[in-house]
Amino acid sequence: MATTHYLALEDVSCVLPDGTPLFVHLTETFDDQRRTGLVGRNGSGKTMLARVLAGLLPPSSGRCVRAATVHYLAQQVGVPAPGSTVADLAGVQAAMAALRRIEAGSTDAADFDTVGERWHIRLQLQQALEQHGLGHLQADTPAARLSGGETMRVALIGALLAEADFLILDEPSNHLDQPSRTALIDQLASWPRGLLVISHDRQLLDTMDRIVELSPLGLRSYGGHYTFYAQAKAHEQESAVAELERARLDRRREEQAMRAQRERKEKRQARGARAGQQANQAKILLDRQKERSDHSTGKLLRQQAAAQQALVQRVREAAEQVVDEAAIHLHVPHSAGVAQRLVAELDDVELPFVPQSLRRITLRIRGRQRIGLTGPNGSGKSTLLKVLAGTIRPMAGRCQVIAGTVYLDQSLGQLDPERPVLEQLQQARRSLDEGALRMRLAQLGLDAQKVVRPSQLLSGGERLKAALACALYADPPPPLLLLDEPSNHLDLPSLRALEALLASYQGAMLVASHDPVFLGALGLTDRLEATWEGWRLYAVD
Known part of the structure; x- marks a missing residue:
């Protein structure tokens, strides 16, 4: 009889450093017989719960029993450490380095322990990269050259190579284009061991065997995929x-x-x-x-x-028992400029780190022009946004962008992780008093306790809301908004609120996204598509 590997929570509670309980008295078992999706509102504690299950964080009370080896993949893999490589992202750098030392004559027992049974790890990594459409990458390729989607795909390859008894994946489909999302679903479908996926991706969640919801009421298990869960949840709420x-x-x-x-x-x-x-x-x-x-x-x-x-x-x-679905409200900034005003111009600009066919681009963006930026992972979408934002210099050509442009990257690097959200918003909007700013943050779902915590203690979705508040509530509002996958990390009510806000935003906007439903809700005027034949700009009908 096959051994069942499992992770069990026994009356587990987690309390934040300021004494606020995040969740309390959770008791649940996750086994390798049921592929489980974990859902819940932003800030409900899903990531902290995943870290407790993975053994990376002790609970404040109760205990977590792990009858399994666990590989945990965090949602912030889009921020590789300086100097890291593809091997680092895949989590095999230590084994490969030990293997090189052994091949050079090392007899250190620690090197043999590090390699373990992974004597073919170099070949396995390269084969996996080629199998998943990343054959242009090598183990020593600098991680900084990878797009957000490529970074996530390499990390996922590392998770699959780990051969752990249990995989815990936190928002694994973030940053992935549609072909890559389909490939992820296929990869996970063939995973033979325990699986826990934290996600708001309905397509991915519909492949799970059960859905577990984390809410202020605790953990509630639903024996079916996401569509079944959504129907059961709606009936429960009625x-x-x-x-x-x-x-x-x-x-x-x-x-x-x-x-x-x-x-x-x-x-x-x-x-x-x-x-x-x-x-x-x-x-x-x-x-x-x-x-x-x-x-x-x-x-x-x-x-x-x-x-x-x-x-x-x-x-x-x-x-x-009635879930609080209070609408997230965002204030629409006043007019950010005249419709025909030129806010950005790229004249025969040569982009670095992108395929040859997409290296050159000429682009003019006028006030209130709303452009959806699409294309496969690695095609240069993030690079284009960084050039417009001035964080990367073009290799050639002329780039002119109006002052006040705001860029929100996938890692939300504009937020200072050490400073509270309220303090950062006060700096961006000095014309409103603290009470008014607190109200606006509260309408985003950031309550009085969260706005005075360092932003690094917030969830991914909460950090995005905070970054948007600092950008859109700035005085004056930005004439050009550059957004790189802004719908990542958001729960569905927050996503609908973001769609409504951006649809009403009166400045120019360039938004990179792999979510066609999200882009369709923004009232786009144009699409800029990265194809392997070059950049293609066309008006939206």
């Missing part, structure tokens, strides 16, 4: 809302009945008191009658208070 309405209606009815009961009792007491006075009863008898009446009234009030508390508790419990 039932929860109906139960909340019933509980509120029952509370109102009972409160009315209790009020009527008190009024009837007060009238009886008043009649009794008048009757006693008219019958000239002795004062001592009247006092005893009043004492009995007060005792009876007190007992009734205590009974009603207990009943009312029970009704309030029922409403509270019903409300807790």
Whole structure:
């Protein structure tokens, strides 16, 4: 009988450094018999939970049992360390270095332990690169030359080469073009061991055997793929809302009945008191009658208070079952420029680090022009954005961009990881007081506690919202917005809010994305497509 590998949470809680509980009392088992997708709102703690499961972070309380070897792939692999190579990204650099030392004559036991059974790791890596359409890369290729999509694909190859008992992948389809996403799904379909995927990618989640949702209510398992989960969740919410309405209606009815009961009792007491006075009863008898009446009234009030508390508790419990889907609201900046104003011009610019057919480009962008930038991974989309942003110098040609242009890269490097979001927004928008800025951040889903934490402690989706706030709420708003895969990391309500914001944005915009649904919601005026025959700009019908 085959051994079942599993990861188990036993009453696990995690508390942030400031004392805020992220999640509490989680108990769940992840085994290698069910391919599991983990979903939840931005900031719910999915990444921290994955790190606990992988053994990279101890829980604040409870314990995690790992009856498996685990390979964890973080969602921020798009930020390779300086000097790193393809082998580093794939996680095989140490084994390859030890193998080179052994081949040079080393007899150090540590080198043999590092290699283990991976004597063919160089060949395995190169074969895997070729198999997945990355044959132009070598083990020693500098990681800085890779696009975000290529970086993720190499890291995924490393995860598959690890041959661990369990793979935990955090947003693995971020930065991947559609062919690469399809290839990822095929790769994972053939993975024979345990798998936990954190994602908002519905196409990927629809290949899972079950979906586990992390919410303020804890972990809830749904035995099916994402479409099944979405239908079950919608049905649950309908039932929860109906139960909340019933509980509120029952509370109102009972409160009315209790009020009527008190009024009837007060009238009886008043009649009794008048009757006693008219019958000239002795004062001592009247006092005893009043004492009995007060005792009876007190007992009734205590009974009603207990009943009312029970009704309030029922409403509270019903409300807790209704997921808070409060809309994320973003303020649309005022006009960022005249429609025909030239905001960027590339004249016969030669781009570095891109295929020869895409090396040269001439492009003019005018105010309120909205361009969707598409093309396969490695075609030069990010490089083009970096040239326009001034972070990379072109090899030749003339590049002129209006001052105030804002560029948000895939790693959100514009955010200072050590500084709180509120402090960074205050620097960008000095004309609004702290209260107004706090309100705008709260409307993005960044509450009072999150805005005073260093931005590195926020989730990927929260960091994107913070970066957008610092860019779009700046004074004045940017005339040109350069966005590289902005829909990555966002949960669905936040993604819809981002689509609405960018659709209303009045400045010029160049947005790179592999998500056709997202681009279709932005009201694009043009498309700039990277093809293997060159750059192709055309108007959107």
